[in-house]
Amino acid sequence: MSINTDFDKRVGHVVRTHDRIRRNGVVHRVGKDGLIRARPRVARPRFPLRAILIVMLLGLAFKGVLWAQIGPVGYAERVEKLRTGTTVERVGAWLMQPEGVTVWVGGQLRPYLRR
Template structure:
């Protein structure tokens, strides 16, 4: 019985040594629970850039600009953007992002023709 207990503690020492050599990320993957069982969890997924979400934000931005252009009309919309470009730094940044572009114009034309 004492030999198996010694083997168990040697195994634990080896596991903890390997964890220390692997670094903090690997240390999270192996856990000893309260009953003494060693639970090996898979390495966590690496976070990547949420391309789908970013694409939806960009698409929504162009659709909202197109809706504003179709509702206000191109002349009034351009006057509002010109008014913003003469203001503070934040208003200038807003004018730069809200200036008419081909995608927004196309969306505005599609909304005008289908409504």
């Protein structure tokens, strides 16, 4: 045990706070006494909402292109073929089933893709 236990605790607190500031960033606040204090930004786990949204939109666009390229009858036949397969193929059939967005995107792209 050291003579300067309180001092060591304060230094440890300052070092931990500084490490959190370096890791998460800093927020400056003006106190009631007029001093500007630097506090560590609260680190919250970030959910990749933007990435998930982009993947979903790309998936819908892909399904629309397939629907436009193959046609509604061919697309339905291929989805039915997947529906009778293994578990992974059934999940793929569930994901690839045409819904309103797929049909709309496919209808918009069909004049450009189908010859």
